Amino acid sequence: MKKTRNTRQRVVILDILRESHEHPTAESIYREARRVLPNISLGTVYRNLNFLRDQGTVREIRPSEGGSSRFDGADIPHAHFHCVRCSALLDIPLPPVLGNLRFEEERISTVSLVDLHVIGSCTGCEGAATN
Ligand SMILES: [Zn+2]
Ligand SMILES: [Zn+2]
Numbered sequence: 001m002k003k004t005r006n007t008r009q010r011v012v013i014l015d016i017l018r019e020s021h022e023h024p025t026a027e028s029i030y031r032e033a034r035r036v037l038p039n040i041s042l043g044t045v046y047r048n049l050n051f052l053r054d055q056g057t058v059r060e061i062r063p064s065e066g067g068s069s070r071f072d073g074a075d076i077p078h079a080h081f082h083c084v085r086c087s088a089l090l091d092i093p094l095p096p097v098l099g100n101l102r103f104e105e106e107r108i109s110t111v112s113l114v115d116l117h118v119i120g121s122c123t124g125c126e127g128a129a130t131n
Contacts, residue, residue, distance in 0.1 A: 012036050013048045017058055017073025023089045025068040056112065061089065064119055079116035085125035092118065 016032045017024070024032070030045045049071055052058040059072040064082050070089055072080075077099075081090040098114050 009033075009037060009040060009044060010048050010052065012040075013045060014052065014057065014073060017071055020073070021091070023061060023070035023072050025070055027068065029071065059113075059115070061117075063087065063089065064117065077113070079118060081118045081120065081122070083122040083125055084119060085121050088122050088124075090122070 012033050013029060016029050022028075026042070026046055026049055029049070030040070030042045033040050033045060049058065049060070052073075053060045053071075057073070061070045061072060061080060063070065064084075067087075074091065077094050078091045079094045079098075081092045082088075083090075094114070094116060098116065101111070101114060103111065
């Protein structure tokens, strides 16, 4: 019984993440989840996000400018661009060269993910600054 409920919560949280392209925070996932599961608590959302992250199903992104972690449920490998001016967090394609990375490092056994973060200004902010 309890197991079924926990699984349902996890499915709802994962659905919200898969449908969002905004990299929501735990708080905004919580607000969405409550529409489907009115009794869900913020603590439960955090617990499930931590579980899914540890499992490798979702990625936790800590913004370079600080603030709340954002979450990503996309299962396609991609990199992230952080705009230092407007705090936008954009999905960008992973440069193909990274797919063939080899590390001459005997301490690494296998690589499951290369987590690339690119920091700079987005075109919207750059345009606003020069006009
Ligand atoms: Zn920007
Ligand atoms: Zn992403």
